[in-house]
Amino acid sequence: MRRGVAAGVSFRTGTEADLPECNRIWREGIDAYLLPMGFPPLPTDNPGLRRLHAHTLATDPTRFVVAERDVIAARVFPALIENMLPYRTHLERVDLRVGVETQGLGDDHAKQALVLKVCLEDVRR
Numbered sequence: 001m002r003r004g005v006a007a008g009v010s011f012r013t014g015t016e017a018d019l020p021e022c023n024r025i026w027r028e029g030i031d032a033y034l035l036p037m038g039f040p041p042l043p044t045d046n047p048g049l050r051r052l053h054a055h056t057l058a059t060d061p062t063r064f065v066v067a068e069r070d071v072i073a074a075r076v077f078p079a080l081i082e083n084m085l086p087y088r089t090h091l092e093r094v095d096l097r098v099g100v101e102t103q104g105l106g107d108d109h110a111k112q113a114l115v116l117k118v119c120l121e122d123v124r125r
Contacts, residue, residue, distance in 0.1 A: 014057060014064040015108040022053050022066065096122050 014022070026049055027042045035041060042049075057064040073093065081091050096119040102111035 009067050009069050011065050011067050013062060013108065014066040015112065016054075016057065017109050017112065018066050019050065019053050019057065023049050026053075 023046065027044070027046060031041045053064075077091070077093055084091060100115045100118045102114055105111045105114060
């Protein structure tokens, strides 16, 4: 693990679909810093912050990186396994994303949409 990186956190290149969540996280972080000093909260819809993130993504998409917590794999699934031991139940983690062919698709948003669609169809079956 690199210094400063929490366990269960992975990084990936951001997409346009990530922009609203990036704006929310930044807004909450700025508010957490400024509110105790008596500043008013930032507006929920902040066009300046939206433009900043969109510009960063557009000008250098490979450096626009977002962090994801793999909470299910790192925390939930191990706890579930431990809780099921008394019942002699074996659980196996399956990543439904593996094997979904996305190579022919152009952008990350289209790839993510296809993976989500295929995974949800598998769950419904």
